[in-house]
Amino acid sequence: MAGIKTITSRQWLRWLPVLSYLWLVGTLVVGGAMYPGYSHWGQYMSELGANGAPHQLWVNYLGFIPTEVLLLLFLQQVLLHAPGAQVGAQQGYGVRLGIGLLGIYALLLIAASIWTCDFECRPVQGASFSHGLHITLGTFAYLAGLAGVLVLALASRRWPGGFMLMCSGVITVILVFGLLMNLNPQLPAVGAMQRLMESLLYLWFILLGYQLSRMPQRGL
Template sequence: MTVRKLAFACAMLSLSVLVVATVAGGLTYPGYDHLTQYISELGATGAVTGRGVSMAFIASGVLLAAFWLLCAILFPRGPLSITGFGLSALNGLGLMFGGVFPCDFECSLENASTSAVLHDVLGGIGYLCGVVGLMLVGMAARRWPGGRNLFHLAIVCGAPAAGAIWLIHPAFEWYGAAQRVLEIALAVWTVAVALAVRRPMVSTA
């Protein structure tokens, strides 16, 4: 398997694992509502789906981080792209740590455990890194051969992602929906970059 095929496989497997865990977990978790509950509640301590979904978070996060690090090698390299891919890899690690440190049952903030605090902090940083990384890579793509489409897609995905990230908190009734908007925007971007990574590009400074 070539490095480009490996990168593509990492991205597709990462997203597949996360989607399956989210959909299957939601169907298994009694009364779960995707619009008003966090995805993390599926992997929370004490949840019926906790262990399985947490393991899925870890696997998906590791694969996602590996994908973005491989992208840093395979795409034209420059300050913007290297920084953007590095931040995107941190987004993958944020997902991984979301499984290593699950939130408390129903992601309750009352008397939060150390694991729950780390879950929120590292997961939140991961989301921020993912959004900023998307924007930086999109800006860098303007100089890549055939990269203009990625630049335009970065705007299309980055705008809703940047808006939704500030709504993922309990004060907003539909925080589950906001999280899905962010996740879908990042997923669409990941798929687009994964498809682009299969095409060799001439490196630029």
Template sequence: MADAGLSRLAFAALVAGLGILLAAVVWGGSAYPGYDHARQFISELGATGAVTGPSVNNWGFVPNGLLITGFSLLAAWILRRSALAVTACVLLAANGVGMAGAGVYPCDFECSRSVPSTTALLHDLFGGLGYLCAILGVGLAALWARKSEAAWLAPLGVVVLIVSIVGFYGLIAEVELPGLFQRAMETALASFMLALGWALMKGLRASRQ
């Protein structure tokens, strides 16, 4: 398949993946008694023992992660002439793997860390490394984009990078509204990937570097 066709396939996978996650979080939040999107982690919807756990994991986190991974690997192939762009996309793919892994290994009920189970530790490992890879991937993609045909991706990447770093800090610092920090980070990362996917659809390619 030509790169133009692959870019359309990649964008479709991205939109489907983000749509699945959004639907899972909205549905899960409405089905989970007393759930507060601002104060609770997204992962709590898929936690062990949560009424929404199996559905959110199997129909939300895992397919979202696989589709994000697919988008990112296709983007890496389309931008294969630049080692920097490929590295950025592979890191974004690692974020997708992290999401899928976090769905396979859910956190303990209410994501309690008092006496974490092995599954919960794996959840934190997949989720944490996935977010770190995404943040680094956005930074490298913004760096590459400065001299690309879509230079507008660079300032967008800087904004997304700042929001994501602050959001990640909110996850590990036990702030009062961790859910709000996480959703800000997820929204920022999704916005950058959508922008990258759209640019690929419009013919963004990489020159050999």
């Protein structure tokens, strides 16, 4: 129809990470509101989708998994537009490796939403196979995500205006890794720490999309 503007591929670079983050926030807000006594400050996000949680299925399949699908769609756009990301481009191995690691991060989180933790996601004797797998998947997801941000941030130094993206990426990795190493379930603010980790990562994803959307089209 006349007068209706379509969103271009480069505009999706800006919108997809924002949509993914808002979907995650919406899932946490709505899921938390429907979980009696749930504390965003002191409980893991995964507890909303744990075995035995009040709304386990919809939190995982309508909340957490679509969040990561949106992130994967964003990474597809990054692969299309990031300088050096195209197959055969010179000096593009770091870019492709970084995108690939971030893709693994999102896929592992999808898997962690299928193999969920036991009720309240706390370490207990006699935990189910799903619980153990969930913890393993989540741990490796964060490690892959941090490696992906670091590799892609370092590779972005060759891009126009990439110095800020590189510096912010390195700082993000340092902060999130520090939080991850101190993410103890006994801490009273463990939920707030995990949400801060996710927010820092998404802040960098949003900055990445914004920077790429502003770059002129480059022939490779």
